[in-house]
Amino acid sequence: MRLVWTIIFALVTGTVFAASPEDDYIAARDKAISAIAAMASANDPVETLDAAGAKALTDLEGRLSTILGPLAVADFPANGTINLGSLSDADIGFGMLDGLRYAKSDDGPSLVATTRGLLERWLQSRAAELDENFRLPADIDAALKLDAFYTQAINSDAAFTGTLDLSLKKPEGADIAFARLGGWAQDIGPNPDQQVIVTIVKGNSVMIASAPATPPVPKITACDAVWTSADAAAQKFQEAYQASDLKDETAYDAANVAWEKGDADYRACMGQHLPSEPVFPALLAQAQTLADHMAGK
Structure with missing residues (x-):
């Protein structure tokens, strides 16, 4: 009888089992990925694949904009573009973190925003990855401590390598605040293009900011x-x-x-x-300012 009453209650309320906007987004994304994979298997022209991918990404971007709403972080635009690079597993940028990217220029600071729910789903998919080179822990705290997280989540054509973690005072209301200094490169060895990476998890909001280290990290x-x-x-x-x-x-x-x-x-x-080094206090201040702004200060 419990099942019968559950069904009756669901029919009466009409909302108990309604899909959430995040569920709808994931369903639309996976449907688009399957459709594009089928087109590729059928040897459809590249132009057809590209057009289908662009149309689907535009739709997904709109869904994410509805879920996230306008961004209100100092020095970043209010509207973003989808963080996913591609919906084809044959392309660079496939499988990146579901979210929106906000930036005023290609070489300046950028911020990727998502929800805790979308991040948890993404990490769960990475935790089940068969290739251990791409496997990540499902736990958010554990994932943020790995360079591989930033490589897979917010960049598509280079690997992130951390130099050291930067201490933060957790902003009021934030559940997680984490900062790391490091850089993206396609090879190993000294990388002068260091970035300050800051992640803030506050309630259902997740933001990952990346900004060129200011001042630049000196040679030692x-x-x-x-x-x-x-x-x-x-x-x-x-x-x-x-x-x-x-x-x-x-x-x-x-x-x-x-x-x-x-x-x-x-x-x-x-x-x-x-x-x-004399520049270090400024790097700490840069990370803290990013964290405070992302938390709403």
Whole structure:
């Protein structure tokens, strides 16, 4: 009888089991992804695929705008564009975090806004990822501590590598406040283009801001020396591999190990020395200002 009464109650109220706007968005997104995959399998022209993808992204952007409403964060525009790069799994930008991106220019600060519910769904899909290279924890706190989260969520053509975490005073009302200094690149080694990344979770609102470090992060001689030494060692292994008639894979692997260790050691050196540099207080202040603005101050 419990099931019968549940059905009757649902029919009477008409709202108990109604799909939420987030449910509708996810259903529309997945339907579009399936439709585009079917078109690709049928060898439809690229122009047809692109047109279908653009139309679907416009529809999804409108749905997200309704869910999120206008943005009210200082120095960012009120209206954003969809964060998804593509709805085709053959394209760069497929599978990014569902949300809107706000920016005044391509090379300035940007902010991706979403909801806690959409973020949790996205992380759950990443937690079930078969390829461990793309797997992320379902827990928000744990995910924010991983560089892979930022690589997959808010960028599509480069990997994010953190330099060090920046301490924040949690803004009033915020559930989570996290900041990291790092940069996007397609290769390892020193990256002068450092960004201050700040994430604020407040109620159902989630915002991830990225802004060029101001002032720029300086070179640190001791850390540059760490990388130079590692790079030189890796180059020798690479030369040995190229000179080998049989292309000795041992030398090739050793070169990659040397580069990866050198990159990790370089970043550890930066994390150790940067807090003593004159620019560091300004970087902390930049992160705190971003956090406060995102929290509504």
